[in-house]
Amino acid sequence: MRSRARRSRALGRLVFLGPGLTYLLVLLLVPLALLIAFTVFRRGRFGGVVYEVTGENFARLLDPLYLEIVLGSLKLATIATLIALLIGYPTAYLIAQLPRKWKTIALVAIVLPFWTNFLVRIYAWIILLSGPGLVNSTLLDLGLIDKPLELLYNQGTIVTGLVYSYLPLMVLPLYAAIEKLDPQLREASANLGASPARTFASVTLPLTLPAVFTGCLFVFVPSFGNFIIPELLGGGRSIMVGNLIRDQFLKARDWPFGSTLMLALLAVLIILLLLQAWSARRA
Amino acid sequence: MRRSRLLYVPFWAAYVFLYTPIVVLVVMSFNAGESPYVYEGFSLDWYGVLAQNAKIREGLVNTLIVAVGSTALATVLGTLLAVGLARHTRSRTLDALGVLPAVLPDLVLAIGLLVFYATIKSTLGLHSVLLAHTVFGMAFVTAVVRTRLTGADTSLEEASRDLGATPFTTFLRVTLPQLAPGILAGALLAFTLSIDEFVIAYFTAAPTTPTLPIVIYSMVRFGVTPEINALATLLLLVSFTAVIVTQRMTRLTESLS
Numbered sequence: 001m002r003s004r005a006r007r008s009r010a011l012g013r014l015v016f017l018g019p020g021l022t023y024l025l026v027l028l029l030v031p032l033a034l035l036i037a038f039t040v041f042r043r044g045r046f047g048g049v050v051y052e053v054t055g056e057n058f059a060r061l062l063d064p065l066y067l068e069i070v071l072g073s074l075k076l077a078t079i080a081t082l083i084a085l086l087i088g089y090p091t092a093y094l095i096a097q098l099p100r101k102w103k104t105i106a107l108v109a110i111v112l113p114f115w116t117n118f119l120v121r122i123y124a125w126i127i128l129l130s131g132p133g134l135v136n137s138t139l140l141d142l143g144l145i146d147k148p149l150e151l152l153y154n155q156g157t158i159v160t161g162l163v164y165s166y167l168p169l170m171v172l173p174l175y176a177a178i179e180k181l182d183p184q185l186r187e188a189s190a191n192l193g194a195s196p197a198r199t200f201a202s203v204t205l206p207l208t209l210p211a212v213f214t215g216c217l218f219v220f221v222p223s224f225g226n227f228i229i230p231e232l233l234g235g236g237r238s239i240m241v242g243n244l245i246r247d248q249f250l251k252a253r254d255w256p257f258g259s260t261l262m263l264a265l266l267a268v269l270i271i272l273l274l275l276q277a278w279s280a281r282r283a
Numbered sequence: 284m285r286r287s288r289l290l291y292v293p294f295w296a297a298y299v300f301l302y303t304p305i306v307v308l309v310v311m312s313f314n315a316g317e318s319p320y321v322y323e324g325f326s327l328d329w330y331g332v333l334a335q336n337a338k339i340r341e342g343l344v345n346t347l348i349v350a351v352g353s354t355a356l357a358t359v360l361g362t363l364l365a366v367g368l369a370r371h372t373r374s375r376t377l378d379a380l381g382v383l384p385a386v387l388p389d390l391v392l393a394i395g396l397l398v399f400y401a402t403i404k405s406t407l408g409l410h411s412v413l414l415a416h417t418v419f420g421m422a423f424v425t426a427v428v429r430t431r432l433t434g435a436d437t438s439l440e441e442a443s444r445d446l447g448a449t450p451f452t453t454f455l456r457v458t459l460p461q462l463a464p465g466i467l468a469g470a471l472l473a474f475t476l477s478i479d480e481f482v483i484a485y486f487t488a489a490p491t492t493p494t495l496p497i498v499i500y501s502m503v504r505f506g507v508t509p510e511i512n513a514l515a516t517l518l519l520l521v522s523f524t525a526v527i528v529t530q531r532m533t534r535l536t537e538s539l540s
Binding site: 246 | 290291292293294296297300301302303304305307308311318319320321359360361363364366367368370371372377380381383384388389390391392394395396397398399401402414415417418421425449450451475478479481482486496499500503504507511512515518522523525526527530
């Protein structure tokens, strides 16, 4: 009896966990392992990989040329994250105060653009910001400017595109945290004579700080490695680390160095994830 | 409770910011003029031009083949995995592995798969995109179904077992019907994501088998034409509908936050 139960449990595990885990092993873990392995090999003369161990890929990471691109991406992603936080926090805060019915509508309206085609949303900004586009023509009509501004193809446009694309990812975790706050805490603070600003600074903000980190991470991670926004809205001049990685694989065909850049990108993201987990545990 | 009026500025700014580009795009898709930027009156001409575009039609067919195939595969694998993770193991590592493709940056997954296909000397084409899309589709199906299982009442499953049903009868006759709405929502999510997915398809498709987002990407790179406005409007319509339906079935926004 007992051995039959054990056999049926083992069979259940095999049938339910087996197919999915096998799939993930072959098409997720093996590819990631290959990327990591490639970082120590030499590039082939015509692309591809020569299986000969070398440290030169890691040495190249420190080349000022690449370091500058990595630091530039860090800067743009950080600015985008901070702007998203400044818009996202008050938005999440107000949504959490809305009556139930409006709450759902306001929340769905925030995530709706996020679930639509990424390229379409980026493309919409080209239409909006181009020379004869709506922003310029409105400013011209209002007499605020007398010739169209160069709104496209600079770092500001890249940041706009990043904030636009990932703002919903900032609002969602913040909303969840603010919604969960006990309103009595704020009432108590007000009853004890604290101003709304004081209540926010010493009650609301500290309690929602882990969500602030989560939201920042959700915006920063996809911003940092992005290559489409810098390419379509940045005019290809100011490249980010995502463009650099893409080019190593599709243009330069230097897979080992591309893999090393990828590993560096992942290392930055993993450090941030660990910091976030640490801050959530402390809270 | 008193709240500052100043809060309303970023709140409304967020919605204006999110929807202005979309509204402008939709309006411009009905433009009678030749320019993608300047509105000159209403017409459906660009939708007609769009229907004639063979490249877009080809991209659409490729996209649908990949989306239907990967959704079917992801739904079966993801549902089994979710039940396995919830009922047949307590490993938190395996739990984390199940959602890893959904949190991993798409560029990492895309290039990992490109390198993998090259290493095993597989050709690229619709099959390689389909298998790649299954990886993240499965993660979303697993996550949605897994969430349902965590909150679910297990007494029916226990009753079924106590009455002598095998684990598989229990799964087919008790668990599966209970999970059906979650599975459907997960499948819809995987389908929507597959249709819109660009980065992974960009690296794992062959030049001869572009999906619709790849066609859009090359059109946008070569310059803006009004028929993209029409195409973009249709894509917005499809995604909006799918998301609202999914939201109704699962309270998507809540399970994601």
